[in-house]
Amino acid sequence: METVAAKKTANKIAVKFKLTGGTALPEYKTEGAAGADICSNEDCIINPNSWKLVSTGIFPEIPENFEIQVRSRSGLAAKNGIFVLNSPGTVDSDYRGEIKVILANMSDKVFKVKKGDRIAQLVVAPVCQADFETVSEISATERSSGGFGSTGME
Numbered sequence: 275m276e277t278v279a280a281k282k283t284a285n286k287i288a289v290k291f292k293l294t295g296g297t298a299l300p301e302y303k304t305e306g307a308a309g310a311d312i313c314s315n316e317d318c319i320i321n322p323n324s325w326k327l328v329s330t331g332i333f334p335e336i337p338e339n340f341e342i343q344v345r346s347r348s349g350l351a352a353k354n355g356i357f358v359l360n361s362p363g364t365v366d367s368d369y370r371g372e373i374k375v376i377l378a379n380m381s382d383k384v385f386k387v388k389k390g391d392r393i394a395q396l397v398v399a400p401v402c403q404a405d406f407e408t409v410s411e412i413s414a415t416e417r418s419s420g421g422f423g424s425t426g427m428e
Contacts, residue, residue: 289335290334290335308397311347314328314375314391315388319387320356320387321384322379327375328377329374334422340400343398344366344373344375345363345395358375361380
């Protein structure tokens with residue numbers, strides 16, 4: 275019988291980071307968190323209805339067949355209108371540069387980011403690459419080409 279401790283470590287993968295400028299490692303704030311918070315590595319201002327590329331000071335080494343997704347923090351979005359513009363942003367396993375976050379401000383107020391503020395979260399996810407091929411026909415389904423709103427409102 276597997277112990278609880280064995281189950282917790284069985285689903286983990288090592289991701290290495292080079293840190294600059296006194297930045298901390300990403301951190302899970304609760305035991306069940308899917309996303310690890312990352313912090314700003316600079317002081318900056320994001321004007322209303324604008325966006326800014328914010329430095330984090332972290333450089334990843336992600337294992338092959340995995341990616342890191344950069345996502346918004348729900349509290350920043352709900353309370354301040356601040357979110358990751360291209361959420362989820364993808365960091366590929368062969369990227370070795372600094373992770374920067376495109377933060378957008380949809381509020382009518384200037385938003386101040388201070389060095390050390392938690393600005394986004396990282397989710398590590400497996401990746402599967404496809405073999406793409408051209409065919410003359412594709413199979414039909416019940417939905418077929420029904421798109422936006424095709425399944426109704428109820």
